[in-house]
Amino acid sequence: MPAPARESFPDAPAPLDEAAGKRVWVYPKRPEGRLYRRRMGVAAVLLTLLLGAPFGRVDGHPLFLLDVFERKFVLFGFPFFPQDIHLFGLAMITFFVFIILFTVVFGRVWCGWACPQTIFMEMVFRPIEYLIEGDANRQKALDKAPWTAAKIARKGSKHLLFGLISFGIAHTAMAYLVGVDELLRIVTHSPADHRAGFVGLLTFTGVFYLVFARLRELVCTVICPYGRLQSVLITRETILVAYDYLRGEPRGKRRKAHKKASAGNACPGSCAGCTAMHLHAEKPGTAADAVVPARPLALDDLLRQGDCVDCKLCVQVCPMGIDIRNGLQMECIHCTACIDACNGVMDKIGKPRGLIRFDSQQGIAEKKPLKLNARIVAYSVVLLGLLGLMGFLTVSRGQLETSVLRVPGMLYQEQPGGRVSNLYNVRLLNKTNQPLPLQLRLEGTPGTVEVVGGNVVVAAGATAEVVCFIALPKGAIRKAKTPLQLGVYHGSEKLETVTTNFLGPVQ
Numbered sequence: 135m136p137a138p139a140r141e142s143f144p145d146a147p148a149p150l151d152e153a154a155g156k157r158v159w160v161y162p163k164r165p166e167g168r169l170y171r172r173r174m175g176v177a178a179v180l181l182t183l184l185l186g187a188p189f190g191r192v193d194g195h196p197l198f199l200l201d202v203f204e205r206k207f208v209l210f211g212f213p214f215f216p217q218d219i220h221l222f223g224l225a226m227i228t229f230f231v232f233i234i235l236f237t238v239v240f241g242r243v244w245c246g247w248a249c250p251q252t253i254f255m256e257m258v259f260r261p262i263e264y265l266i267e268g269d270a271n272r273q274k275a276l277d278k279a280p281w282t283a284a285k286i287a288r289k290g291s292k293h294l295l296f297g298l299i300s301f302g303i304a305h306t307a308m309a310y311l312v313g314v315d316e317l318l319r320i321v322t323h324s325p326a327d328h329r330a331g332f333v334g335l336l337t338f339t340g341v342f343y344l345v346f347a348r349l350r351e352l353v354c355t356v357i358c359p360y361g362r363l364q365s366v367l368i369t370r371e372t373i374l375v376a377y378d379y380l381r382g383e384p385r386g387k388r389r390k391a392h393k394k395a396s397a398g399n400a401c402p403g404s405c406a407g408c409t410a411m412h413l414h415a416e417k418p419g420t421a422a423d424a425v426v427p428a429r430p431l432a433l434d435d436l437l438r439q440g441d442c443v444d445c446k447l448c449v450q451v452c453p454m455g456i457d458i459r460n461g462l463q464m465e466c467i468h469c470t471a472c473i474d475a476c477n478g479v480m481d482k483i484g485k486p487r488g489l490i491r492f493d494s495q496q497g498i499a500e501k502k503p504l505k506l507n508a509r510i511v512a513y514s515v516v517l518l519g520l521l522g523l524m525g526f527l528t529v530s531r532g533q534l535e536t537s538v539l540r541v542p543g544m545l546y547q548e549q550p551g552g553r554v555s556n557l558y559n560v561r562l563l564n565k566t567n568q569p570l571p572l573q574l575r576l577e578g579t580p581g582t583v584e585v586v587g588g589n590v591v592v593a594a595g596a597t598a599e600v601v602c603f604i605a606l607p608k609g610a611i612r613k614a615k616t617p618l619q620l621g622v623y624h625g626s627e628k629l630e631t632v633t634t635n636f637l638g639p640v641q
């Protein structure tokens with residue numbers, strides 16, 4: 135059986151009143167069911183991580199910090215510096231490849247289950263809305279009702295709570311950007327002392343409030359670039375939240391009526407089953423032979439009843455305001471609310487669950503159960519490989535970055551005892567969370583290294599610049615520019631070896 139015919143394909147994001155050119159406000163029914171409970175569990179874990187990460191500490195240092203202003207970045211307790219730009223580039227490539235592969239295989243699961251926008255919207259703001267304004271129908275009624283004291287109290291308390299929560303999320307965002315210590319300074323001092331921080335907090339609060347109180351699903355359909363990318367990333371084998379049209383169509387509860395209509399060759403005009411089957415019929419109620427089917431119909435077709443009872447519960451719970459039975463749509467964020475709703479209906483009417491389920495378009499069309507195929511396994515292995523590579527490069531990243539340059543404009547100096555010295559600038563970047571006492575030693579060449587000012591201690595995450603003399607016995611100088619290797623030691627542990635040149639009279 136072919137996919138249900140569509141009268142038109144959407145060329146504008148739903149829900150939109152195309153005639154009026156206006157957005158249609160979505161009132162999703164409160165979801166419930168097994169997948170929703172699982173989503174709540176996942177959301178609880180992710181929210182804890184998201185809200186707690188910038189406040190976490192490792193040895194007194196932040197667990198996460200994305201301070202773009204001071205160019206300080208800490209991920210999982212590992213500090214990163216502008217010098218780690220190659221890692222950043224690799225991370226970006228990994229990120230994009232990961233997104234593409236993940237989406238090609240698993241569709242938009244991220245959007246429905248892990249995206250902070252969805253988690254906050256569906257697991258924080260929406261439940262508060264249900265609590266204060268009731269389920270979808272009561273919300274609709276309240277919006278239509280005149281402005282009474284009770285309505286003002288409900289709406290006011292909801293928006294006040296939304297504002298407070300947005301204010302809280304804004305603090306977390308600031309903690310990521312400027313660090314917890316700076317955030318504490320901002321909130322414990324007068325705004326006049328921290329104008330930029332204060333404006334940042336208010337701006338974030340306003341943006342979050344706007345997103346969760348007004349924009350909502352528009353973020354996923356219009357603003358988020360990832361959402362817009364779906365159409366080019368999803369293939370027929372991609373795992374989606376999909377309606378099994380082969381099983382569900384013809385939809386409706388009208389079997390008896392159709393029996394009557396077929397047997398008596400007269401349309402009762404009340405069932406509209408033909409419309410639901412996309413067969414028809416401009417004017418229900420005309421004689422059955424006046425009905426113009428979209429394809430030749432056998433009597434069996436008319437008698438056959440799909441499993442979809444057209445209760446529209448799947449549409450009512452959809453936070454994006456779409457009907458999943460219309461097939462793959464850009465708006466679907468794979469939140470699985472429609473799966474739960476439909477499974478509940480299937481339980482009630484004694485049909486197997488899974489009329490709406492995770493499956494691929496190919497799987498539905500060919501009636502093949504979803505199973506791990508070579509492509510999914512291969513892509514998943516590549517994904518894991520990329521993550522592993524990133525993890526390895528991060529963990530095995532050097533603790534130190536050293537550059538050694540001869541002081542410009544200076545030649546060599548003759549020293550007593552038949553030695554020659556050169557003067558060098560040494561720049562040491564400590565990439566760890568601990569201060570590093572360091573020593574410089576010549577490797578493989580006889581000679582001495584003398585740091586001006588004595589011992590070198592580089593503070594955690596800081597850069598130190600020191601000047602040092604390297605002296606070689608004249609007998610060790612065989613070229614005008616003798617290549618040297620300089621070891622940088624922390625105690626007995628060699629952290630890095632750097633190369634430089636030594637100028638001197640050739641013997």
Ligand code: SF4
Pocket residue numbers: 377382385441442443444445446447448449459475476477479489490
């Ligand atoms: S919830 Fe299931 S049965 Fe009800 S309209 Fe949607 S697909 Fe059909």
Ligand code: SF4
Pocket residue numbers: 375448451452453454455456457458465466467468469470471472473
């Ligand atoms: S169609 Fe289903 S999975 Fe997609 S957004 Fe709507 S409720 Fe969620």
